[in-house]
Amino acid sequence: MNIVEVEHLKVWDTHTNQAIVHDSSFTVRQGSCMAIVGESGSGKSVTCRALMRLNKPNMRQSGKMLFQGTDLNQLSEKEMRRRRGKQLCMILQQGMSAFDPSCMIGVHIRETLQTHYHWNTRELERRMRLAMESVMLRNPMDILNKYPHQLSGGMLQRIMIALALVLEPDLIIADEPTTALDTISQYEVLEQLIQLRERMGCSMIFISHDLGVVRKIADDVMVMKDGKIVEQGNMQSVLQEPTHAYTRYLVSTRLELSNHFKALMQEGS
Amino acid sequence: MLTVEQVEKSYVQGGLFSKHRQQVLKKVTLECRHGECLGIIGESGSGKSTLGRLMLGLESPDRGAIRLEGKDVKDRRVRMGRISAVFQNYTSSINPFLTVQDAIMEPMKALQKSAQGQQVHAKVDMLLTQVGLDSSYRTKYPHELSGGEAQRVCIARAVSTEPQYLVLDEAVSSLDVSVQIQVLQLLRSLKSLYKMSYVFITHDIQAAAYICDRFVFFREGQIEETVSVDRLKHVQSDYAQQLLSHLISL
Amino acid sequence: MRLFKNLSRDKLAVTSLAVIVVTLVLGICAPLVAPHDPGAVNMKLRYASPSWPYLLGNDHLGRCVLSRLIYGIRPSVLWVLAALGFSVLIGAAAGFAAGYFKGKVDAWLMRICDIMLSFPGYVMTLAVVGILGAGLENILIAFVCMKWAWFARVIRTSVMQFADMDYVKFAKASGIPSCTIITRHIIPATFADIAVISSGAMCSMMLQVSGLSFLGLGIQAPHAEWGMMLNEAREVMFSRPELMLAPGLAIVVMVSAFNFLSDALQVALDPKLMTSTGKPDKSLEREVRKATYEYSRG
Numbered sequence: 001m002n003i004v005e006v007e008h009l010k011v012w013d014t015h016t017n018q019a020i021v022h023d024s025s026f027t028v029r030q031g032s033c034m035a036i037v038g039e040s041g042s043g044k045s046v047t048c049r050a051l052m053r054l055n056k057p058n059m060r061q062s063g064k065m066l067f068q069g070t071d072l073n074q075l076s077e078k079e080m081r082r083r084r085g086k087q088l089c090m091i092l093q094q095g096m097s098a099f100d101p102s103c104m105i106g107v108h109i110r111e112t113l114q115t116h117y118h119w120n121t122r123e124l125e126r127r128m129r130l131a132m133e134s135v136m137l138r139n140p141m142d143i144l145n146k147y148p149h150q151l152s153g154g155m156l157q158r159i160m161i162a163l164a165l166v167l168e169p170d171l172i173i174a175d176e177p178t179t180a181l182d183t184i185s186q187y188e189v190l191e192q193l194i195q196l197r198e199r200m201g202c203s204m205i206f207i208s209h210d211l212g213v214v215r216k217i218a219d220d221v222m223v224m225k226d227g228k229i230v231e232q233g234n235m236q237s238v239l240q241e242p243t244h245a246y247t248r249y250l251v252s253t254r255l256e257l258s259n260h261f262k263a264l265m266q267e268g269s
Numbered sequence: 270m271l272t273v274e275q276v277e278k279s280y281v282q283g284g285l286f287s288k289h290r291q292q293v294l295k296k297v298t299l300e301c302r303h304g305e306c307l308g309i310i311g312e313s314g315s316g317k318s319t320l321g322r323l324m325l326g327l328e329s330p331d332r333g334a335i336r337l338e339g340k341d342v343k344d345r346r347v348r349m350g351r352i353s354a355v356f357q358n359y360t361s362s363i364n365p366f367l368t369v370q371d372a373i374m375e376p377m378k379a380l381q382k383s384a385q386g387q388q389v390h391a392k393v394d395m396l397l398t399q400v401g402l403d404s405s406y407r408t409k410y411p412h413e414l415s416g417g418e419a420q421r422v423c424i425a426r427a428v429s430t431e432p433q434y435l436v437l438d439e440a441v442s443s444l445d446v447s448v449q450i451q452v453l454q455l456l457r458s459l460k461s462l463y464k465m466s467y468v469f470i471t472h473d474i475q476a477a478a479y480i481c482d483r484f485v486f487f488r489e490g491q492i493e494e495t496v497s498v499d500r501l502k503h504v505q506s507d508y509a510q511q512l513l514s515h516l517i518s519l
Numbered sequence: 520m521r522l523f524k525n526l527s528r529d530k531l532a533v534t535s536l537a538v539i540v541v542t543l544v545l546g547i548c549a550p551l552v553a554p555h556d557p558g559a560v561n562m563k564l565r566y567a568s569p570s571w572p573y574l575l576g577n578d579h580l581g582r583c584v585l586s587r588l589i590y591g592i593r594p595s596v597l598w599v600l601a602a603l604g605f606s607v608l609i610g611a612a613a614g615f616a617a618g619y620f621k622g623k624v625d626a627w628l629m630r631i632c633d634i635m636l637s638f639p640g641y642v643m644t645l646a647v648v649g650i651l652g653a654g655l656e657n658i659l660i661a662f663v664c665m666k667w668a669w670f671a672r673v674i675r676t677s678v679m680q681f682a683d684m685d686y687v688k689f690a691k692a693s694g695i696p697s698c699t700i701i702t703r704h705i706i707p708a709t710f711a712d713i714a715v716i717s718s719g720a721m722c723s724m725m726l727q728v729s730g731l732s733f734l735g736l737g738i739q740a741p742h743a744e745w746g747m748m749l750n751e752a753r754e755v756m757f758s759r760p761e762l763m764l765a766p767g768l769a770i771v772v773m774v775s776a777f778n779f780l781s782d783a784l785q786v787a788l789d790p791k792l793m794t795s796t797g798k799p800d801k802s803l804e805r806e807v808r809k810a811t812y813e814y815s816r817g
Binding site: 327346376423436 | 692
């Protein structure tokens with residue numbers, strides 16, 4: 001069963017009349033994680049924002065985007081908004097700009113949860129506290145009373161994951177969530193995302209330019225270059241036996257770095 | 270030799286009524302020898318970027334000093350032509366009003382006021398070729414360049430005066446992984462070409478391991494451990510071992 | 520120059536620039552251009568309607584309105600421009616020093632600015648006029664004394680944004696001297712902001728000078744000045760409204776021209792619109808236009 005079926009998705013900029021995404025078609029299986037891999041400017045974020053219909057107003061899109069059987073392109077803005085957050089949740093790259101800098105994290109979270117669920121404040125806090133403790137955030141109440149600039153990138157990412165835990169969406173779109181983090185935070189956030197999937201059984205679309213991260217979390221992989229999908233399939237087969245030259249290039253450059261490091265660590269041991 | 274001698278640095282935070290001093294660097298001592306690439310590895314908030322800024326004379330330490338061949342690095346004449354830098358954010362590293370040629374020529378012009386005309390053009394073309402860009406890039410503006418290209422221009426600019434030391438502050442962290450390896454290879458080749466020494470500040474050990482000879486693990490303003498690249502697998506400190514075990518590789 | 524090429528794409532900007540340049544030239548060459556002596560009193564032609572020798576008619580003393588309008592360019596526009604120039608120079612010097620060097624220099628300069636800005640503008644002008652006496656020079660001295668602090672503040676904010684940029688850090692790290700950095704990097708970057716706020720401030724200064732002359736505190740009779748001409752026409756406002764039209768329209772046209780030029784400059788000086796081929800990027804232009812916003816008119 002496919003939770004997302006995209007057919008002939010085209011996204012173009014009306015100002016320059018340039019196509020950003022050319023005729024993309026892909027599916028995401030229920031309960032699986034699809035990774036979209038590519039370099040900057042390949043159209044991966046634009047594709048996912050098109051799925052959420054959150055692109056800039058000068059970008060138009062066409063094609064069929066079936067989410068649980070409903071074509072998202074045909075829905076009205078009001079119906080789309082009802083689905084966003086509750087069924088389609090997005091985790092963004094920069095935690096600092098994902099939250100309103102002028103109000104505390106707790107305010108932002110309360111607003112989001114109250115839009116979709118009709119819980120009272122105490123119930124809300126209880127659920128948030130449970131979720132934040134499960135993503136290894138100590139003193140959840142303290143954190144909810146802080147401003148975004150007082151928290152580190154890793155913590156903000158974990159708060160977004162906790163919010164996703166409480167919202168219980170059917171599809172999570174994670175847009176390069178670990179790119180802006182350093183080594184330890186990256187590892188921990190990735191662990192949290194894997195656990196999130198196991199616990200909730202939700203489907204995920206994971207965008208990244210790092211194949212190492214993709215290997216840890218993804219089941220299927222889609223490689224994009226200049227707005228076109230050049231290769232897609234099962235993660236193991238794409239990474240170990242890539243058919244397209246571009247995929248081979250991405251894999252070889254990533255391996256160069258890893259292999260050099262592994263060789264260093266194994267020398268003489 | 271670039272030496273950091275017992276450097277301390279703190280910042281005052283807080284408002285009118287509740288100030289407190291945050292110690293960012295606590296008695297740091299290290300050295301970068303001629304021809305070596307020193308990797309400073311630490312997470313965000315560890316003070317490594319502050320150390321980088323102190324090495325470039327952008328701020329002064331509260332105590333201690335950083336010396337290049339015995340002379341304090343705070344004096345700008347000591348730094349001119351001897352130390353250069355490449356920063357993380359390539360979009361804001363080049364003045365958007367300048368073309369690539371103007372940007373690369375800037376440190377050269379400051380060093381030798383008499384360099385002009387054909388000489389400079391030839392030098393810029395040579396630098397562009399060395400970093401893997403062709404001469405059509407001379408007249409481009411920064412917003413027309415991709416991430417990898419912009420960072421290459423920054424590197425060309427930094428090596429234009431053939432400095433002895435190059436401070437690379439998270440120079441490859443903002444690039445796509447496939448571009449990172451190309452830039453690292455470029456840095457390797459330039460190092461042997463110009464016989465420079467690098468101070469490579471980063472949180473990514475894999476990238477650092479590609480070009481560094483020696484590692485300094487930094488945490489909360491202090492050096493946890495110093496290790497050379499061939500002894501990397503035998504790190505002793507808990508922190509370094511924690512970092513190594515958290516690596517994600519393909 | 521790139522600036523003029525960018526501006527030439529905006530028809531309104533070109534028109535405004537043309538209007539301003541023509542007016543400035545007319546003002547400078549007033550003795551050569553004006554058809555009659557602005558002070559020539561001719562009581563037989565009191566309130567005469569427009570005729571061929573006197574294209575805009577005559578005022579209450581029979582003087583040629585057109586000539587007075589042309590001679591009035593000098594106090595209303597040229598002198599104000601000069602005062603603006605002085606203010607901006609002093610303000611920019613203070614702003615650059617405070618924004619680039621920060622620390623103690625910044626603290627001291629900003630406290631002085633705070634003191635100057637705590638005096639309400641009009642009240643201070645009236646106080647200075649009261650001490651030194653009425654007259655255009657005194658008003659302009661008062662303006663320069665008050666306005667420089669406002670420019671210093673705004674320019675300092677602009678400078679601080681750019682002084683934190685990585686390319687300035689690189690220049691500092693490379694050992695380039697501070698003066699060179701300020702000249703090569705900070706001034707071109709803040710030039711756009713300075714041009715925009717100056718042209719905006721020009722409008723308000725022109726209106727203030729005309730306003731104070733209207734009240735009789737500015738230039739004294741028999742010299743021509745647009746605000747004063749409005750005052751003189753006030754008495755016959757209902758019987759001969761056309762006498763208010765000429766100076767009134769002149770003020771409106773000049774102020775609007777500076778306003779439009781200010782908006783156009785903000786877009787034309789944006790570095791994102793520069794390309795190596797010299798051809799503009801239309802999509803970016805539209806985005807930049809949307810992002811323009813009004814600076815407070817001080």
